[in-house]
Amino acid sequence: MTETTIHKGLAGVLVDTTSISKVNPETNSLLYRGYPVQELAARCSFEEVAYLLWNGELPSAEELAEFTRGERSQRALTPELKAVIDALPATCHPMDVCRTAASVLGAEHPKAEDPSRLANMEKSVSLFAAMPAVVAYDQRRRRGEELVEPREDLGYAANFLWMTFGEEAAPEVVEAFNVSMILYAEHSFNASTFTARVITSTLSDLHSAVTGAIGALKGPLHGGANEAVMHTFEEITASSQDDDVAAHAAAWLDTALADKKKIMGFGHRVYKNGDSRVPTMKASLDKMVKHYDRPDLGELYTALESAMAERKNILPNLDYPAGPAYHLMGFDTATFTPLFVAARITGWTAHIMEQLEANALIRPLSEYNGPDERHLG
Numbered sequence: 001m002t003e004t005t006i007h008k009g010l011a012g013v014l015v016d017t018t019s020i021s022k023v024n025p026e027t028n029s030l031l032y033r034g035y036p037v038q039e040l041a042a043r044c045s046f047e048e049v050a051y052l053l054w055n056g057e058l059p060s061a062e063e064l065a066e067f068t069r070g071e072r073s074q075r076a077l078t079p080e081l082k083a084v085i086d087a088l089p090a091t092c093h094p095m096d097v098c099r100t101a102a103s104v105l106g107a108e109h110p111k112a113e114d115p116s117r118l119a120n121m122e123k124s125v126s127l128f129a130a131m132p133a134v135v136a137y138d139q140r141r142r143r144g145e146e147l148v149e150p151r152e153d154l155g156y157a158a159n160f161l162w163m164t165f166g167e168e169a170a171p172e173v174v175e176a177f178n179v180s181m182i183l184y185a186e187h188s189f190n191a192s193t194f195t196a197r198v199i200t201s202t203l204s205d206l207h208s209a210v211t212g213a214i215g216a217l218k219g220p221l222h223g224g225a226n227e228a229v230m231h232t233f234e235e236i237t238a239s240s241q242d243d244d245v246a247a248h249a250a251a252w253l254d255t256a257l258a259d260k261k262k263i264m265g266f267g268h269r270v271y272k273n274g275d276s277r278v279p280t281m282k283a284s285l286d287k288m289v290k291h292y293d294r295p296d297l298g299e300l301y302t303a304l305e306s307a308m309a310e311r312k313n314i315l316p317n318l319d320y321p322a323g324p325a326y327h328l329m330g331f332d333t334a335t336f337t338p339l340f341v342a343a344r345i346t347g348w349t350a351h352i353m354e355q356l357e358a359n360a361l362i363r364p365l366s367e368y369n370g371p372d373e374r375h376l377g
């Protein structure tokens with residue numbers, strides 16, 4: 001009998017090369033096209049980072065101006081897409097709205113079936129430009145508010161906040177939001193990106209791959225964790241009868257661990273000594289805690305993080321600081337993962353184009369463990 005090794009969850013399996021990003025758990029670092037993500041978050045707009053992920057280099061001033069013009073001109077929802085969103089129940093998950101919108105944008109796109117790099121770049125930019133309007137409008141309609149049209153005089157982050165809240169956000173809020181978009185943009189062969197690559201490997205179209213990726217991101221073991229973090233915080237707060245936050249967080253955690261629950265926002269398949277993006281996002285969260293004068297949220301964050309480190313030695317991932325930061329900015333909890341979608345469209349589409357440049361159908365093997373061969377009566 002030959003020995004077989006099952007790589008459950010493909011853990012530790014190298015499946016292809018990529019030049020888009022490098023996740024290095026040894027040095028706790030993340031590079032986008034060679035640049036440390038912390039440097040990009042400190043110095044670049046999300047538009048520049050999107051351009052970098054797609055083209056391999058940061059844009060010159062002229063290239064950025066042209067890219068920005070194209071992006072700003074495609075921000076508005078078409079009446080058809082708005083009508084589809086309006087037809088969806090306000091009780092459905094906002095990720096269902098994103099998934100449906102990606103599909104509609106594909107059906108609407110004149111070059112939907114054109115697999116050339118040029119057409120795929122155009123489709124990527126139009127998805128990047130339109131998804132903020134989808135996410136912003138969906139949150140507004142759930143609150144019974146009217147659509148807010150995009151503004152071409154605002155950058156991506158400022159306009160996203162404008163369309164969501166109908167007022168201009170403070171510069172420090174725009175900056176923290178821009179940082180979160182950059183940190184969420186790309187992370188090599190994570191589950192949703194791999195989903196996009198699997199779909200692309202069959203030579204299906206870009207919008208189908210993005211639609212599938214959105215489905216993969218929705219799960220709480222992946223993008224859905226940022227939303228779940230906020231539910232954890234709410235549960236701990238609801239169970240607190242006095243000011244001893246540390247004791248309440250520890251007690252909540254002990255019960256959850258005794259019930260064999262996974263604590264959302266902690267742990268990572270690749271990083272085992274901490275997620276490279278957390279310090280940068282935590283610094284943005286700290287700024288939001290100060291800006292909105294909510295030290296209680298900062299205390300709760302630290303209390304649960306410390307209790308988890310003490311008991312399990314498991315550290316936070318990006319979703320842990322991102323969730324409460326989005327809460328403070330005013331987003332509904334269910335909108336958090338759609339924000340991740342808006343950011344990750346850049347990484348997904350960069351990977352779709354990379355997959356097509358050197359495609360091989362992704363089709364692994366499985367070991368059969370069902371009944372031995374048998375025959376009908």
Ligand SMILES: CC(=O)SCCNC(=O)CCNC(=O)[C@H](O)C(C)(C)COP(=O)(O)OP(=O)(O)OC[C@H]1O[C@@H](n2cnc3c(N)ncnc32)[C@H](O)[C@@H]1OP(=O)(O)O
Nearest residue numbers: 220221222223225261262263264265266267268269317318
């Ligand atoms: C942006 C992102 O998508 S980052 C990921 C967001 N997801 C989450 O935050 C969900 C919570 N975290 C998890 O479920 C996991 O850490 C994952 C799915 C992210 C990674 O999981 P894997 O690499 O498969 O690790 P695995 O689940 O095997 O965990 C290894 C051990 O650590 C434990 N562990 C890992 N993460 C956690 C957690 N968050 N809470 C409690 N225990 C955990 C596991 O129970 C397991 O313990 P065991 O060996 O005693 O059974």
Ligand SMILES: O=C([O-])CC(=O)C(=O)O
Nearest residue numbers: 186187189190191269270
């Ligand atoms: O890399 C992963 O498995 C998950 C993750 O952090 C991401 O997609 O940003």
